[in-house]
Amino acid sequence: MKKMSLRTRVLTGAVAAAALGAGTFGAMSANASTPAAAPATTVKADTANRNLQQTTHLTLDAATKAAQAALDAAKKENQRVAVSVVDRNGNTILTLRGDGSGPQAYESAEKKAYTAVSWNAPTSELAKRLAQAPNLKDIPGTLFLAGGAPVQVKGAPVAGIGVAGAPSGDLDEKFAQAGVAALAK
Secondary structure, eight states: OOOOOHHHHHHHHHHHHHHHHHHHHHHHHHHHHSOOOOOOOOOOOOTTOTTOOOOOOOOHHHHHHHHHHHHHHHHHTTOOOEEEEEETTSOEEEEEEOTTOOTTHHHHHHHHHHHHHHHTSOHHHHHHHTTTOGGGGGSTTOOOSSOEEEEEETTEEEEEEEEEOSSSHHHHHHHHHHHHHHHTO
C-alpha cells in the first residue's frame, strides 16, 4: 500500500467530511420540508372498559352564556362585579370583569367558583360550615364567602360560577344563581 502525503490525507479528509456533511444536511432538509405521514390507525373507544370514565363539561359557549347572564343581573342592579366559570376540575374556563369592578373581584370570583364546584354547594352554605371546621379556610385556592354556585347535572357538579364585587355576598350569590339559571333555558 502506497503511503499518502500529508497534503493528500488532509485533502482527502476534507473532501470526505464535506461529502458527509452535504449528505447529512440534504437528508435533514428533506425531512424538515416533508412531514411524515400520520399512521393510519383507528382508535376504538371501549365503553364497557371499567377503567374509563366519561365526564360532562360545559362548552365555552355555555360558560360564556352563564357568565354574561350573571354579569347582566349585576348590571341591572347597578353592581360592578367580576364573574368566573370553572370546570369540574376547578380549571378556569373564563372570567369576565365587569366595568368598574374592584381589583380583588377577579381573583375572588375564581376562588368562589372553585370552592362551589369542589364541594358541590353554594359558598354561602360552605361559609356556615366554618364554625364546625375552621381549618377549611386553609385549603389552597378556596374562598368561603357567599357568591359561588355549583352547576349540576343529575346532582353531580360539572362547573362552578363565582361572582365577586357587590357590597354583599348575598348579592354576589344571587348573580351567580342567575348564571346557573341561564343554563337551564
